[in-house]
Amino acid sequence: MAKINPLIALPPILFAGLAGLFIFGMGREDAQQLPSSQIGRDAPSLAAVTPLGDLAPLSDEMLRTGGVKLVNYWASWCAPCRVEHPQLETLAQEGVTIYGVNYKDEAPAAQKFLAEMGNPYAAIGQDEPGRTALEWGVYGVPETYILTSDGKIAYRFAGPITVEIMEKYIKPEIAKAGE
Known part of the structure; x- marks a missing residue:
């Protein structure tokens, strides 16, 4: 009787494993969202950000006091930042405190x-070299973090905030962070 080589079973096993990973990935609630290791941790320091002109300067203390707040990384050269800007204006008009960090910009x-x-930011800082963004785990702009009243990161959204995303994710996460 001829012996069967066990390597013959390897391609179907590898295919089944890959198919399982793809199915798992497609089943996530928001397949576009990147995971963050910062959730539940204290927000990294903003000590390295500098003031942006004569606008209200952002301080590290602002992150750790007061109510729920958003920290939004943005840049003037970023087209998606223009797309999300009206939603930030809406949130600010609704009373949400938003702090801006201008990323790698002049x-x-x-x-x-x-x-x-328009300026939806209660205070703003500039991170021209991008070092602070690295500490926060920023992949690119725009990127928004929701912080609890004591400065812990409750949620992170990478990408532009559209009206749909604002209603489906951002507002519910703001409410949850305030509980």
Whole structure:
């Protein structure tokens, strides 16, 4: 009787494993969302951010006091940041405190962006070298973090906040962070 090589079974086993991973990935609630290791941790320091012109400067203490707040990383050169900006304006008008961190941008361009689009930020800082963003785990802009009243990261959203995303994810997560 001929012996069967066990390597013959390897391709179907590998295929089944890959298919299982794809099915699992498609079944996630939001397949577009990237995981974050920062959830539940204290927000990293903003000590390295610098003021942006004469706008209200962002301080590290602001993250750790007061109610629920958003920290939004953005840049004037970022097209998706323009898409999400009206939603940030809406949230600010509804009383949500939003702090902005201008990422790898030149101050005059950032100020022109805000003059043109409006300024939803209660305070703002500039992270021109991008070092603070690395500590926060920012993949790219725009990226928004929801912080609890004591400065812990409750939720992270990578990408532009659309009206649908604001209603489906951001507002419920703000409410949950306030509990």
